[in-house]
């Protein structure tokens with residue numbers, strides 16, 4: 339998990355309006371694909387690696403977002419493995435965790451914190 343304390347750069351990803359409500363979209367930064375989620379129901383934004391650790395599919399941006407015991411999560415569209423959008427851990431599974439990124443919104447733009 340990347341935290342706000344170790345951020346070296348805020349990457350300007352896209353405009354707020356470019357992301358679906360209660361859904362995700364993929365942005366690219368250099369060789370990284372990052373899934374960004376506009377979790378409107380919670381009034382929060384989240385970001386994690388787009389690659390699902392299960393079969394290495396670039397898919398998490400197209401996953402279903404929801405909650406598990408109050409914790410925000412995304413479920414991969416392929417085999418429904420779910421990952422915490424806070425810690426990146428595979429919920430109820432044994433897959434490797436995903437990398438998560440801090441997100442901030444300023445002046446109508448979405449920024450992703452990179453370390």
Ligand code: FES
Pocket residue numbers: 390391392393394395397414415416417418419
């Ligand atoms: S590829 Fe994501 S759950 Fe299988």
